[in-house]
Every structure is written in C-alpha cells, then in structure tokens.
Amino acid sequence: xxxxxxxxxxxxxxxxxxxxxxxxxxxxxxxxxxxxxxxxxxxxxxxxxxxxxxxxxxxxxxxxxxxxxxxxxxxxxxxxxxxxxxxxxxxxxxxxxxxxxxxxxxxxxxxxxx
Amino acid sequence: xxxxxxxxxxxxxxxxxxxxxxxxxxxxxxxxxxxxxxxxxxxxxxxxxxxxxxxxxxxxxxxxxxxxxxxxxxxxxxxxxxxxxxxxxxxxxxxxxxxxxxxxxxxxxx
Numbered sequence: 001x002x003x004x005x006x007x008x009x010x011x012x013x014x015x016x017x018x019x020x021x022x023x024x025x026x027x028x029x030x031x032x033x034x035x036x037x038x039x040x041x042x043x044x045x046x047x048x049x050x051x052x053x054x055x056x057x058x059x060x061x062x063x064x065x066x067x068x069x070x071x072x073x074x075x076x077x078x079x080x081x082x083x084x085x086x087x088x089x090x091x092x093x094x095x096x097x098x099x100x101x102x103x104x105x106x107x108x109x110x111x112x113x114x
Numbered sequence: 115x116x117x118x119x120x121x122x123x124x125x126x127x128x129x130x131x132x133x134x135x136x137x138x139x140x141x142x143x144x145x146x147x148x149x150x151x152x153x154x155x156x157x158x159x160x161x162x163x164x165x166x167x168x169x170x171x172x173x174x175x176x177x178x179x180x181x182x183x184x185x186x187x188x189x190x191x192x193x194x195x196x197x198x199x200x201x202x203x204x205x206x207x208x209x210x211x212x213x214x215x216x217x218x219x220x221x222x223x224x
Contacts, residue, residue, distance in 0.1 A: 004157070043158075043201070043214040058211070090157050102148055103212060105157035 004106035019078040023091030031094040032074035036087040081113045116141040120215035135218045137202030138184040150201040192222045
C-alpha cells in the first residue's frame, strides 16, 4: 500500500512566522503535490513536482514555496504566515506513466495562523 | 476554463436507501476521471479511475460510471460506514494535474 505521511496533523503558528510542512512518501513515486482544502472551495493545487529539484506552480502559489531535495520528500514553505493561510494542507504523490494515474494523499495538516 | 461540478452538495440517506451522486465536467480533453472518498479530518482515499465513456467500476456498494459529460457514483444499499464526502476529479490536458469538484457530503443514518 502507498504510504504518504505528513509531519504534523495540527499546527498553530503566529502571523509572520516561517512555516515548514513536510511530506514523505514510501513508494518511490516521482510526482508529488501540495494542495490546500477550504470549505466551499474544494482542493486547490499550490505546487507540484515531477522530479527531484524540479517544481511547478499550481493554481494558487502566491505566498508559498516548495523544496524537493530528495525523491521521497516534498516540503511546503510559508515564508511569512498570514491568517488567510489557515487551512487544511494535503500532500499527494503519484507514480509516473502519464495520465490516468491516481494520486495518493497523506492525512493532512490542519494549520491555524493566529 | 475546465470545470468540475458535483451535485448534490449534501445527501442524507436512510440505511439501505440507494442513491446516486453526480459529477459533471467541462474539459477540453479528458484523460481520466477519479473518485475519492474523504472522511472528516483525513486525506482523500482513492476509489476509482475511469478512462472512457461507457466504462464502469465497482467496489463493494459503490459503482462509478462515465459518460462524455458526466460521471455518476451509485451507492447501493448504503450503510452508516459509507458516510463521507465523495470527491470527483478530472485529469485534463495538464498531465498529472487534477481538478477537483467541491464534493458531495453523504450521511447515512441507521
């Protein structure tokens, strides 16, 4: 079974703090994704990566950056957290092979920015 | 712009009362349609992938079907443990990127 883990289930930070969210997958997947999920807005893609050291902007990259130094690990960084970044953050990974490939999700991190 | 719309937003069922959820999409080139189940406070769990119109997939009490413009998730004789939010997503044109619908929250009461 695919296992995607995220560093924290719940996180509380203050406005202006630098926040790191980490995601690790154990299935040697090349593709990794970061989403945020908000009530009424569904899942929105922040950043994704198809390979080590490679990153692409998703639909809502503003205020975020990412790092992928190793294949199994994909980090999401909030350089200066703001209250509108309070959300559920979900990491996903998928195998290579083009379209039709499902993404597998981690348990999520509920981030609250005060 | 690609759009994925799920209906209804919420569905309350009695145990054993079968029903269907709808996912309609407007995309320029569908490569795959995915169904996920999400329990409160957890990440989405992959259920099905559908590739082409006419295709059907089944898992326990769930059956997913696909037409050229929409997909249905049929829940047959649901049980309380089927209570969850069901998400639909499409992979269209941008390889590997999924566009999600807002989901249908299903509550099954005993």
